[in-house]
Amino acid sequence: MSDDSTSPAPEHRTLGMRILRAGAAVGIAHVCLKLASVLQVMVLSWYLPAGTYDVVYAFAFEGCLFSLFLIGEEVIGPSFLPVFMREKDERGEPAAWAFANVILTAHFLLLVLAVLGIVLFPSAVVRLFTAWSAENEPEKFELARRSLVWLAPALVGLSLASTTYMILNGYKRFFLAAFGDASWKICVLIAVGLGMGVFGVGIRSLIFGLLVGSAAKLFTHLVGLVRELRHFRPSLRLSNPAVRAMMVLMLPLVAGIILAKVRDVYNNVTILSHLHAEGLLQANSLGRKLYSSVGWLVPYALSIAMFPFFCELVDRNDVKKLGEVLTHSARLLLAVFIPFALVCLVMAYPISSFLFQAGRFGPEMVSRTAVSTACYTLVLPAFAVEYLLMQAFFANRRMVSITVVGVIFSVLTVAISYVGIKVCGATGLAALAVVALGMTVARTLKVVTLVVVLRRFVPAFPWRETAGILVKATLTGAVAAGACAACDYGFTHAISAGAGKSIMLLRLAADGAAAAAGFAAGALIFRLREPAEMLRWAAAKLRGRRPQAPLGEKPADGAETCRKDSKTRKDSNP
Template identity: 25%
Template sequence: MSAHGRKIARNAGVVAGATLVSRVLGFVRDLIVAFALGAGLLADAFFVAFRIPNLLRRLFGEGSLTMAFIPVYARVREEQGEEAAQAMARSAMIWLAVILTGITLLAELAAGPLTMAIAPGFTRNPEQFAVTVDLVRICFPYVIFICSVALCMGMLNAQGHFLAPALAPSVLNVALIGAALTGYWAGWNVAYAMAFGVLVGGVFQFALQLPFLRRTGFSWRGAWSWSDPGVRRMGLLMLPTVFGAAVYQLNILLGTLLASYLPVGSVSYLYYADRLVQFPLGVFGIAVSTAALPSLSALAAKRDMDGFGGALRSAMGLTLFIALPAAAGLLALAVPLISLLFERGAFSAQAVIATAQALAAYSVGLPFIALARPLVAGFYALEDTRTPVRIAVACLVVNIGLGAWLMTFWAHVGLAVAVSASSLANFALLFWKLRARLGHSPLELGGVARSLALSCLIGAGAWFSASWSGWWLALIPVWVIVYFAGAVLLRMTEARMLLDMVRSRIARKKGRA
């Protein structure tokens, strides 16, 4: 594996670790919010109010803003130097602050119509509608801070720092946990306490980035311009990414719409299955693409296409090395896993089977969803944000059309199969387009074959153990060891690289001691 590949793997490990902490804290947050806020009028009002800035974060923040910023920032640094890159970053932040402040002021004035557009049913209950409008006004300024965090994330990632941006979601979770418990124990209105917790969390998320930015030598004081060409280029690149994020949200919305025509419980089966698939994707899939984008952008800015291809192959190989066994494990252990996590109270044995069927169908597509992420990062690094969006639109049509047809035969499982099929189509089209552009394959077929063989081996073992009461759970670490040991014996690059990373960390800790 190249030096760039090792760098991507090291940074992906940092992002994955921080994301895992965030996911665990998110689970704790959900438990505490359920305890302190419950599931009544105030809970519904808070979740709707928080959904509005959260939607804008997904459309304009982390994905779109960061992915459009990093390639331009890397090119300016390469061609014009550090001072010009810092001036471009300051200019982008000024524009961002002005635009978001204007949007926030409009939202504060139009909080009533905005709430009516998002939750029209709340108008039937004047008290609930009024509370939601209040909470929208409290929560909405969060957009300013989280989008600013996204810009800081781009700057830090481009400088090779990944920890602080990756820890930002954990800061929000801690703020919400603290707000919920404080409101509950103090006898305050918990929904209002949590709304202020969102705002406080946003402030601390942004504040966390500042000392790390200073360590890189960046200062908010200095030259900037309303007409910075880098900011204009970033804005042009960002438009397709925002549209792509909107397509993703539309995919979720239309999938839920189709599921609403199926028997009661279908939406829930798909929701719980998707939550489990999103865990390895969120921890590992996003981590690799996040770590890959700065390296790919820097290589593209230098016109080093050989290095670019090598770094992309490393990112793809590492993604597949993790995604294939994760998919095999979820597929083999779908029933006992769903039963362990959810089979209690109103969640019946029949619901376990139905959810496990959806999980199995989703799991088949997990490697393709994961592999698409570094491919998209490759396009963004080349400052081509339109091709991934066009492909996403085509795959949206495939997903909805195939889902509408398959649900007539397989109900909710048909919708999950359609998601996996459209994910395969998305990966295949991205792969084909980027291969044509690079002139060679961004995926090493030998590594694919070895990862697939080992994943089938541990998947078969896990499936065989699924009926062994609690033993299936105890054996999961065994399957992980078997997979990794097999990869080492087969001299897979990813296994050797991960082993070297562990050894170097142990050596550094011993050195400090």
């Protein structure tokens, strides 16, 4: 159901409660998405040879098509939604859709051009982003070229759904917006499971699943917008003032986002392809799954839910409230994700063994994936806070600042990978560690820089309190990780019943229980109060009481909706 943006919210519905309810809706959909995603990569790792996975999935889909999709999503999200909401609130739904029609039409035409470019020039794309050629890697080169041609049409449905995703968020229909991603993954999972596992079709089942899934994602969004589709009319009226307003917000982002995707392709495909070792791209791809899955389930879901409310606070010029919500939300996330990252560092090998070791995926690939997983999960605390910070910048229309910061640290990430692999000669496990740790270090420094810049216009993240939560969470995480490591050591030395899935699951359960006990003990010893605060809120919610929302604000006074005199803020920081 959509929220009527013109009617006052009941007084008892605090801003925090609204954010948490919206975040829960997004989170539930993302649970479906990530469950399907994990099952999908498990099946792919079991049935696909490492070289085929490297070419078809890691390069053609993730490296090329999904990167193009993310460029559109990350440009459209922060620039489209603020303008769409303002048009809907100030000028009415027809005006908002007049603006959306132009963006949808232009987006579709750009996607058609992109698909044609890939289909007509696949060899050039392969040569541009990899070290493969018809001379040195003829089989990989030909498979990569054909995979790009087959998969290119999937870009239309995937990317066009980025705009419909934001329209659904504008109506606060968060679940259907997020469930579109889940429907796409479910289609891929079914196609791969049946095609490879039952009928032995091979790689064609993956390609078919990706094509059908992209259409399913867009169809899910259209179902959610069925009442509003009467407003849709193809249009290219670029003179619409709302379109110009979006361009003002979007253009500063484009360079930074494109550079970020070039960075990802370089780190995840290009630099590793120069080593000419099968399975490195696959291990790096699988190593990113744990931190990205957890990040999408909680921080990303929460940030997506927060963005419309951040826009309301900015339009009301209530930066004090914005700072309070932002600071307290970040404290809650850090209190959980710093210990979680340290525990995952210890559990990387048993997690990788349980999820992926089967079929074609042997012990050597498990070791590679475990190293990549351990290094990538250390970025989780910064990853979680970064999503909140970016939404605060976008809501304040501070596009230039966040773009400049992003460009600086994207270059740093590429530099670390280049120096580590090309200059210092890292190979194998060392190369995977260089790529993952380079991203972790650069992203952490980026978050620190964003906090410094944000404090110039939002009263958030007081230094003493922020340092306190970092120290407490780190010490608590060290206790939890130590307990987990001790349990894992004892388990592996006491039980020698082989490497069956039941034993792996029992090992994970024992390690997890030890980590939970260590976390509870550490939180008590170091007085980390945020986890207990979240538990009290959840318990009160389950008992049917009206708890104080754990986002640090008092009940609203009925003025939660966007003021009619909202104005676009321009970033004065070059």
